[in-house]
Amino acid sequence: MNAETQINNITDNLSITNNEVKILDLLVDTKNMFYDYSKNRVVSFIHEQDYHLVLFNAQLTDRGFTMYSITNFCENESDLVLLRNVFHQTIRNGFNDYLMRMAKSKIEDIFYMTATFRALFKKPKSKDDFEVSYPSLPSSLIH
Numbered sequence: 279m280n281a282e283t284q285i286n287n288i289t290d291n292l293s294i295t296n297n298e299v300k301i302l303d304l305l306v307d308t309k310n311m312f313y314d315y316s317k318n319r320v321v322s323f324i325h326e327q328d329y330h331l332v333l334f335n336a337q338l339t340d341r342g343f344t345m346y347s348i349t350n351f352c353e354n355e356s357d358l359v360l361l362r363n364v365f366h367q368t369i370r371n372g373f374n375d376y377l378m379r380m381a382k383s384k385i386e387d388i389f390y391m392t393a394t395f396r397a398l399f400k401k402p403k404s405k406d407d408f409e410v411s412y413p414s415l416p417s418s419l420i421h
Contacts, residue, residue, distance in 0.1 A: 291349040292357040301332055301343045318377040322384035327352065327399055329388055331361070333381055335374065351392070352401045358389045 284297040295301065305311040310323050310332075319334040329351035333344045348357045365382035369375055396403065 289357055289360065291351075291354040292361065293347050293349075294344065295347075296342060296344050298343050301345045304330065304345070305332060318374075318380070320377065320380040320384055322388065324351075324395070327401075329358070331381060331384055333377060335377060337374070340374075350401075351388070352396045352399055355389065355392055358385055358392070361385050362389065 285293055285295040285300075287293045302311070304325065305321065308323055308325050310321050312319055312321065312334075315334065316336060318336050319332075321330075321332040321334075323330055327350050329348045331346045333346075335341055335344075346361055348354055348361070351358060362382060362385040365378050365385065369378045369382065395401075
C-alpha cells in the first residue's frame with residue numbers, strides 16, 4: 279500500500295491518514311514529536327494554514343498513529359464541527375474513551391479560536407460561520 283492509498287478525504291478539506299511516515303515526518307518538521315510511546319497521545323498543531331490532529335493509540339491491540347487534517351481550517355469551520363461530532367459519537371459508543379475525549383477537547387479548543395486565527399491569517403469570515411452565543415442573565419436580575 280502506498281502513501282496515496284492511505285489518505286482518505288472525508289470532505290474537500292478534511293482528510294484522515296494512518297501513514298506513519300507522513301505523520302512522523304510532519305511531527306518532526308513542526309517540532310511536535312514525542313518519544314514516549316507507552317501511553318495514548320493527542321497532538322494538535324497548525325502548520326502553514328492547516329490544522330492537524332494526531333492521535334497515537336498505545337493499546338497493543340490497535341497501536342498506531344492517525345492524523346486528521348483540515349486544509350485552511352479558518353475558512354472551513356464546518357469540518358471542525360464535523361470532526362468534533364465524530365469524536366463525540368465515538369465517546370458515546372464507548373470506544374477508547376480517554377483518547378477520544380482528549381481529541382474532542384483539542385478540536386473544541388481550536389474551534390473557539392478560529393476568529394483569532396482568521397484575524398491572524400487575514401482571512402474572511404467562514405461561509406459557515408458558527409457564532410458562539412453565551413447565555414445572558416435576564417434583565418430582571420441585572421437591575
